Amino acid sequence: MRGPAGLAGPALKKADDFRGTVRRIVGLLWRDKLRLTSVIGFGVLMVLGMLAVPTVLGRATDHVIAGAAAGDVDFAGLAKILGLAVAIAVATFGITVSNGRTIAKMAQYMAYDLRTEADRKVAALPLSYFDSRPRGEVLSRVTNDIDNLTQTVGQVTQRVVQGLLFLIGVPIMMLTISPLLTLVVVLTLPLTVLAARLIGKRSQPRFVQQWATTGKLNGHVEEMITGHQLVTLFGRRAEGAAVFKRYNDDLYENTVRAQWVSALLGPAMAFLGLVTYVLVAVVGGLQVAAGLLSFGQIQAFIQYTNQFSNPLNMLAAMFGQIQSAVASGERVFELLDAEEQSPEPQGAGDALAAVEGRVAFEDVSFRYLPDEPLIEHLWLEAEPGQTVAIVGPTGAGKTTLVNLLMRFYDLDAGRITVDGVDVSTVERERLRRRIGMVLQDTWLFEGTIAENIAYGRPEATREEVERAAQAAHADHFIRTLPDGYDTIVGADEGGLSAGERQLVTIARAFLIDPSILILDEATSSVDTRTEMLVQQGMVALRQGRTSFVIAHRLSTIRDADVIVVMEHGTVVEQGPHEKLLASGGAYARLYEAQFAQPAVEEEDVVATPARA
Template identity: 55%
Template sequence: MSRTRRSPDRAAAAAIPVPRRPDRSTDTGAVAGRLWRAVRGQRGLLAGTGAFAIVSVVLSAAGPLLLGRATDLVLAGAIGRQFDAGTTRAEVVDDLGAQGHGTLARMLGTVDFVPGRGIDTAALGHTLLYATLVYLGAGLCAFVQGWLANLAVQRVIRDLRQDIEVKISRVPVSYFDEHRRGDVLSRVTNDIDNLSQSLQQTLSQLVIPLFSIVGMLAAMFWVSWLLALISLVTAPLSLLVVVLIGKRAQPRYLEQWRQTGLLNGHIEEMYTGHAVVKAFGRERQAAEVFAKGNEALAETTHRAQAASSALQPAMVFLSNLNYVLVAVVGGIRIAAGALTVGDIQAFIQYSRQYSQPLVYLASMAGMVQSGLASAERIYEILDAPEQTPDPAEPNLLATPVTGRVAFEDVTFRYSPARPLIENLSLAAEPGHTVAIVGPTGAGKTTLVNLLLRFYDLDAGRITLDGVDIATLPRPLLRSCVGMVLQDTWLFGGTIADNIAYGARDATRDQIVDAARAAHADRFIRTLPAGYDTMIDDDAVLSAGEKQLLTIARAFLTDPAILVLDEATSSVDTRTEILIQQAMARLRHGRTAFVIAHRLSTIRDADTIVVMNDGAIVEQGTHDTLLAHGGAYARLHMAQFDDATTKIFMQRRTGTPA
C-alpha cells in the first residue's frame, strides 16, 4: 500500500509562511503618539536635554561667525599690505573706482583693511581662542545632552518592560493558547531591545539636529535673508522625499519583525523538542523549515533596508543642490559688494550645518521606522484583553477552609462553535478524593482549570465552602489549592528554593520534611550540594526526580484542596507506591482531585467520575462502577484484562464463566 508523502518544501512553507508584501502598517501615527507620551513622562530629563541642546546649538551657531571674523582679519591684513601707508581705505576705494575697477572697489569696500598694515595677529589670536572655547562648550553641552537623553530612554524602556511583565500576569491563559510562545518571547526580548536601541540612537542624537535646523536657519537669515530663502527652496522637497520613502519602508519593517517572531517560534520549538526531532530523524526537515524562514526574514529585511536606504542619497543630492545655489548667488553678492568673503564663509558653514541634520535624520529614518514597528508589536501585547478583574468588594472564606467544592450546572467552551462542557454538576466533600478519568479530550484537565479560574465559565457556577469562586480574589482562591501537573516546571535556582516556591517563608526543616514526605530526600542528599544544588536544565535531575520535587512543593504549601494531574506518571512503580501512601496521608482532611489514566492509582478514591465529551457519564466507587459494567469497566478491561473485570462483565451480561 503506497503512502503519499508530503514534500519537505511544502512542510516548510506550512510551518513558516513566506511573508507577503503588506500594503500598509496598522497605525504608525498612533503608535508614535503613544511612544512619545511614554517618553514625555520623563519631563525633568527631557527639559535638561532640551536646555543643553539649545546652549550647544547657540554656541555652534556662534562658531562660524567667529571663524568668518577670523577670515576677514586675514583678508584685511593681506589686502592692507598691498597699499602704501598714509592713505585711508576710502581713498584706496575711490582711486580704484576712478581707474575703472568698480567691481574690485565694491568688494574692497566691504573689507575693513588699513593701508600699509598687515594681519592683526592679536585680534586674530583672540578670535580663534574664542572660537575654540565656543566649540569646546558646544561639544560639552552636546555630551551632557546625550547622557541625559540616554538616561531618559533607559527609564522609558525600564517602565515598558515592567508594564509588559504586569500585563503578562493579567492576560488570561487563553492568550497563550492563541499565540505562539516563541513569538511572544520575541516581542518581549527582541522587539524591546530593538526599540531601546532605536530610541537611544534617535532621542540622544535627535534633539541637537532638530534645534540645529532652527538655530542655523535663524543665523542664515541674520547673515543674508536672500541666501536663506534660497536655502529653504529645498526644504519642501526634503519633506516630500521623507514622507514618500517612509510610507514605503514602514510596512516592510513591521513585516520584518513579524517574520522574526515566526522564526523565533520555530527555533524555540525545535530546541525545546530537540530530543524528539532527533529521535524521529527530522533534523533535515527542521533545517529546511529554518532555512526557508531564515530566507524569508532576510528577504523582508532587505526590502525594509532597501526602501529606507534610498532616503539618505536623496537628501545628500538635495543638500548638494542647495550648496551649489548658495555658492553661485553668494559669489554674485560678493561681487556686488553686498557681502564679505567672511560672510559667505560663515553662511556656507551654516548652510552645511543646516543640511547635515536633514541628511542625518534621513539616515536615521530606517532605525526610527524599525523601532516603531517593534513598538507596534509591543503595544499589541499591552492592548491584549485582560482576564476579568476580581470583584471590587470580594467575598472572603471562613477559616479554616474545609475544601467543599461544588460544580453547579457548569457550561464552558473554548470556542463558541465547539461545545465542551454542558450543564455539568459535581460535588466534592471535604476529605474526599475525587478521581476523574476518561479518554483524551474528555474535559478532565479543563475541569480543574475552571476550578482555579484559569478560564471563566460561560454559565453555572463553582463554589468553595458555599462561596461562588467568581466572587473571590484569585490569589485567595489559588492559595487554597496545591497543584501537581504531569509537565513539571522548575526554575533556575536551588532545590530548596524550588520546593519552597509556594511557601516563601518556609524554614529549612519544613522543606526537608516536605521532601521526605514526597520521598525526594534520599536522592537530594546524594547530590553534591544537597538541597543547595543548583538546577541547570536537564543535566542534574531526571524527569522522575523533577516530579518528586513538584510533589514536595505541594506538600509544603499544605493546601485545603489538592489537584493531581497524572502526578506520578514519570516515576517508577516502587516510588509510585510510596508516593501514593504519602498522598493518602496528605489527602487526609482535604479535598483532592486526581486526574489519572492509570486506573490502578485511583482504586481507593471516594468518588470516581468518568467523563466523555465534557459530560459525566458515570460516577461512583471503583467496585460499584466495575460492577455496573459501563464505561469505567471497559476502560479497566482495556488496561488490565484481569479475571475480576471478566467476572463482573459476565455477571452483567449473563454469559457463563
C-alpha cells in the same frame, strides 16, 4: 507587492499606527521629565553655540579682508575673534558630552520601565494569551524588541532634538544675512519631505515584517532547544532545520530589502543637498559681485546651509534604524495593550479564610473558542474530605475542569463555589493559596532541590522541606545526589529523571499543606514500585482534604470516594468504583478496554511464532 529591485516580494503588513507609536515613545520619554527637559536645554545651548560659530568666523574673514585692503591687518583683534570662536566650540563640546550622558541614562530608564511593565503584563495575562502564541515570540517582544527600541532612542534622541532646533534656528540666522538665499534653501524642502515619504512608505512594512519574522524564528529556536532530546529521538532535525532555514531566509530577505530601501534616503538627501549648495554658491556669488553681501557673510551662509542639511542627512542615515525601532515599539505596545485577565471583584475579601473543602460546579459552561463547545451545563459536587477521581477519553474536559476551579479561565455561564462561596468573588491569589496542584508536566526552576520544594512556601525551614520530601518518598534519591538538597537543578532537567522530577513536585505539594488538592496524572512519570510508594504518600496527603484526581490509569483511583466519568465536557456517570463497574456503562467500558489490552497483546505474542 513589487520589491525595490522590481522583484516580486511577499505581501507585507504595514505599521498599524506609525505616528501613534511615535507619540507613545515620546510619552515614555516624557515620564523622565527632568532628564528630557535637561536634554532639550542642553540641545538649545549646543545649537546656539554652533549657530554662533559661523557668524564669528565670518567676522574674522571680513576683518582679514578689510585689513588687507587697508594694508594693515589687526592681528590682535583677529586673535580676539578667533579666541571667542574657540571658547564657544569648547563650551559646546562640554555641553555635548553632558547631554550624551543624560540621554544614555534616559534611554536606560526607559528600558527599565518597559521591562518592568512587560514583566507585570506577562503576569497579568490570561492563559488563553499564551495558548495562542509561541513562548519564543513573546520572549522576543520582551527582550529583542525592547532592546532595539531603547538603543535606537538613545542614539536618535540627541540628533532629533538637535536637528529640530537647527531647522528652527538656522533659517533665522540665514534671514539675517540674505532673505533671497534663504528662499533658495527653503524651496528645496518640499523635495526632501517628498523623498522621505516615498521611501518611508516602501521600507516601513519591511521593518514590521522583519521583527515579526524575528519573533517566529526565536519561537522556533526555543522549541528546538527545549525539545532537543525529542527532536533527536524522532529524527526530526532535518525538518527542524528546514523550518529554521525558511524563517532565516525570510528574515534575511526582509532585513535586506528594508535596509536597502531605507538606505536610498541618504543618497537622495545628499543629492538634494548638493543641488542646494550649487544654487547658493551661484546666487551668493552674484550677490557678492554686486556688493550686496561680503565674503564673510557668504562664508557664514554656506556654513549655515551645511548646518541646515546636516540634521536632515543624519536623520536620513538613521532612517532605517528609526523605522526598525518604531516597528519594535509597535510590537512591544501590542503586548502591553493585550487584554488582561478579568479584574478582581471590588471589595473581594478573604471569604475562604478557613476552607472545609466543599466544592460545587453549578450549571457550568465553558468553551475555548466561541464556536466550539467544550463543557456545557455541568453539575458536580465534592464533599469535604472526599477524593473525586475524574476519568474519560482525551479531550473530555478533565484538565479544563480543574483549571476552571483554579480560575485560570473565566466561566461562560454558571458558577463554581467553595464552601458556598462563589470563587469569582474571591481574589485569585487567595483562592490559589488554598489549593495544591501537581501536574503531569513537571517544571523545576533554576535553583537547589530544596528551593524547588519550598517554591510555594519560601519561608519553610529545612526540616519542613525534608519532611515533605520524605512524605513524597523523594528523600532517599535526593540524599544520593552529590550535594543532596543543595543540588542545583533547573528546567533543563539537571541530571534528574522524569520520575525524580515528578517526586520533587509532589513534595512541593506536600509542603504547602493545601485545603484542596488537585492531582493531574501526578504519578504518570514514575515507575510501578515508586508509584506504589507515592500512592501511600498520597493517601496520607489526601486525609482531611478534598482531592480531585485526574487519571488515565484506572488502577490508581479505585479507592476514590467518587469517580466522575466525563465525555465531551459532560458528566455521564459518577459513583464508586464497584458500583460503576456493575452498571456496565462508560466507566466499565473504559476499565475493560484498559485491562483487556495486556491479554490481547499476550495472545498476539503467542500467535506470532505460529504465523511465522
